[in-house]
Amino acid sequence: MKKIPLFQIIWTCILILSPCQTVIGQIYSGTGNNPKLTQYMRRSVIEGVNPYGEIEGSPYYPGPEFNSGVIYHKDSTKTINVPMRLNHYIDEIEFKHGENIMMFVKPDEIDRIEFGHLTFIYSEFDPPFDKQDDGFFEVMARGYCKLLYRQSSEIKRENLPVSNFSGGNYRDYFKITEEYYIKKGDEPAQFIRKSKRKIIKTLSDYTTELENYIKKNNLTLKSDEEIIDLIYHYNALKAKKEK
Structure with a gap:
């Protein structure tokens, strides 16, 4: 079986991938x-x-x-x-x-x-x-x-x-x-709306975990910052479950 030089393989890969990189x-x-x-x-x-x-x-x-x-x-x-x-x-x-x-x-x-x-x-x-x-x-x-x-x-x-x-x-x-x-x-x-009930209903796949987080951190969910905090906690729960 004929061996192909390593440098030729590398060069071929570069030629194949370079058009993709110019687009992406x-x-x-x-x-x-x-x-x-x-x-x-x-x-x-x-x-x-x-x-x-x-x-x-x-x-x-x-x-x-x-x-x-x-x-x-x-x-x-x-x-x-x-x-x-x-x-x-x-x-x-x-x-x-x-x-x-x-x-x-x-x-x-x-x-x-x-x-x-x-x-x-x-x-x-x-x-x-x-x-x-x-x-x-x-x-x-x-x-x-x-x-x-x-x-x-x-x-x-x-x-x-x-x-x-x-x-x-x-x-x-x-x-x-x-x-x-x-x-x-x-x-x-x-x-x-900025209410616990509405937000928890929208994020109902983690109701128990989010309710515990809200209680532990005394969140009212009336401010942007608290809702953002809860959303990031939801994303962390989802990412952990999907690992």
Whole structure:
């Protein structure tokens, strides 16, 4: 049987694996002509135009400024240096491309987005008073089980006292709604209230262990920090069981 030199085997392996690595490890830039970013583009508004100028408040989170961030795609590639912000009135993450403000056409092809020290995902969810939907969430606790935070807003009108100069008077403003959700794996995110009963019900596969943990640590589950703590404990219990 003919022996193949060791260096030839190593070189062959390198040639086979190198195309895979260029795909998996590919990093794109958010500036210039980026084909990866272009496939997500949908035109929003032209830079410099504020469609909400006469409305009190802001629909942007964490603020109106664009923060440079990273888009992690589900094909294991990523795009860096993308200026982004969340618009919770239209439930879109807006990003700048040249002089234009764009939105994502295919957010379901994105694994996660990071900017301004925040992490966002796009997920299906079950809202408290409506049919199943999908949208963007801030990730507050990571892992198999995630704690998600969601802001949404609507424009409301408030009638003001009649003025001698302008007659009927009013103001338009953003009414912002804050909600919390728990998401397990690839399941739709489930709405929760900050109550022991609701949270334990959502995490019912470890009811006894979580109730003991809550009692031992005197948790009320009224604060973000305590809920995050409980979620990480749940993930630790699940990981230990699956070993």
